Amino acid sequence: MAALPRRIIKETQRLMQEPVPGISAVPDDSNARYFHVIVTGPEDSPFEGGLFKLELFLPEDYPMSAPKVRFITKIYHPNIDRLGRICLDILKDKWSPALQIRTVLLSIQALLSAPNPDDPLANDVAELWKVNESEAIRNAKEWTRKYAMDN
Amino acid sequence: MSQNERVQEELEALEAILMDDISIIYNDQGCAELVKSTIFPSTANEVEKQYVCVTLEVQLPENYPDCKPLIKLKSPRGLDDSTVDHLYREIDKKCEEYIGQAVIYELIELIRENLTESNLPTCQCAVCLYGFSEGDCFTKTQCFHYFHNYCLAKHLIVTEKHYHEEQEKLPAWKRSTEGFQATCPVCREPISCDVHDLRSSLPPKELENAQKFELTHELKLLQENMQKLFSYQKSKGGIIDIEAEENKLLLITNSSDDPSDENSDDPGPSIPTNITEGSLENGLLKNQRCFNRFTNNR
Ligand SMILES: [Zn+2]
Ligand SMILES: [Zn+2]
Numbered sequence: 204m205a206a207l208p209r210r211i212i213k214e215t216q217r218l219m220q221e222p223v224p225g226i227s228a229v230p231d232d233s234n235a236r237y238f239h240v241i242v243t244g245p246e247d248s249p250f251e252g253g254l255f256k257l258e259l260f261l262p263e264d265y266p267m268s269a270p271k272v273r274f275i276t277k278i279y280h281p282n283i284d285r286l287g288r289i290c291l292d293i294l295k296d297k298w299s300p301a302l303q304i305r306t307v308l309l310s311i312q313a314l315l316s317a318p319n320p321d322d323p324l325a326n327d328v329a330e331l332w333k334v335n336e337s338e339a340i341r342n343a344k345e346w347t348r349k350y351a352m353d354n
Numbered sequence: 355m356s357q358n359e360r361v362q363e364e365l366e367a368l369e370a371i372l373m374d375d376i377s378i379i380y381n382d383q384g385c386a387e388l389v390k391s392t393i394f395p396s397t398a399n400e401v402e403k404q405y406v407c408v409t410l411e412v413q414l415p416e417n418y419p420d421c422k423p424l425i426k427l428k429s430p431r432g433l434d435d436s437t438v439d440h441l442y443r444e445i446d447k448k449c450e451e452y453i454g455q456a457v458i459y460e461l462i463e464l465i466r467e468n469l470t471e472s473n474l475p476t477c478q479c480a481v482c483l484y485g486f487s488e489g490d491c492f493t494k495t496q497c498f499h500y501f502h503n504y505c506l507a508k509h510l511i512v513t514e515k516h517y518h519e520e521q522e523k524l525p526a527w528k529r530s531t532e533g534f535q536a537t538c539p540v541c542r543e544p545i546s547c548d549v550h551d552l553r554s555s556l557p558p559k560e561l562e563n564a565q566k567f568e569l570t571h572e573l574k575l576l577q578e579n580m581q582k583l584f585s586y587q588k589s590k591g592g593i594i595d596i597e598a599e600e601n602k603l604l605l606i607t608n609s610s611d612d613p614s615d616e617n618s619d620d621p622g623p624s625i626p627t628n629i630t631e632g633s634l635e636n637g638l639l640k641n642q643r644c645f646n647r648f649t650n651n652r
Contacts, residue, residue, distance in 0.1 A: 209484065210481075210483050213483045219572065227576060229573055230569075231577075239580040256580070256583060266481065267508060267512040274594065275593055276587055287594045296520075299539045300481045300505075300509050300539045349590065350587060351587065
């Protein structure tokens, strides 16, 4: 593997030294471009109390290209599909090299606080979120309790 | 010449040279007490290229210039502590050397030379996250953001390439007629830069000399905790099974009128059937092999 770009090293060090509340990101043993991530469900959201595992991969031309991120823990959310893929503009056309791992994870945490059913990736979840929000929130809480808890 | 006359002569000369850039404060007896001047690096009057400055305050004791004046450096901008300390030492040397002679103009020149040498923004380049060192080529954008030329060039080349790739995908009538507009990585304001000029710059120095990555004990512990959580959630069926979900996805796409492939009580989301490769750009399908490798060897 080619040497790890200094920017990635610097971001990793900063993530360790000044962690973002509610978020931890740790590089993998065998590939420092692959991060194991935990995002805690934000307070006052249906995901509160959940610990959501994500994986984040920095592609070869990072930071010129966005990191690839997906949820590993099941989550009931209109902008996250069954494969854990996330519908978030900064991961696509709104990516900028001035964004960082921490800003990406903060945006994902914010997406948990503010689901956006008008920009769905998981159609049936988004549909329910629109027509029957209270049931959708109940489902989201149920999934959080069932799948995203620590022992 | 009396003492006061010598000081008076020095101050008149200073006022003649520096004009509004100097202010002199007199005491009740009409003797000059304090001389103040804010000093900038010499940048051939290009104010937008002045990234640092400092205010020099010279207090004149009664028997100046036969003793050293008292020096204070105030409101340093863009200078770190070690640069300021270094300046104080240089100033003291100069004052020592000039006992008995007019020294203020010498001090101003000394400081200006030093500022010109350290005339670099102290912020970081948002692209590489490293600072600006002497000799680094960098650009200040119209929106007041600083980037190494090397880093900005990379950004401009990649975004322009992406722009053209996206345009290619569109039908002719949908393509933009305006052409590519470069934007600032930090604030997305439009910027105009000459990529060919920028790309010839060398990589930033700090970037070249930065330390290597090490897996610390702390990191190992964090990794272990992550692993524990993963195992626990897996035992509860909380981990997304990519292969199973992908098979479901195939089923859904193949028989769009048969939603009954749910094999659990999950009210869960399914992949919309009309999803396009483009809209999955952020998804990890392209990297799936790599991810499966990671998720499988746990
Ligand atoms: Zn840079
Ligand atoms: Zn800007």
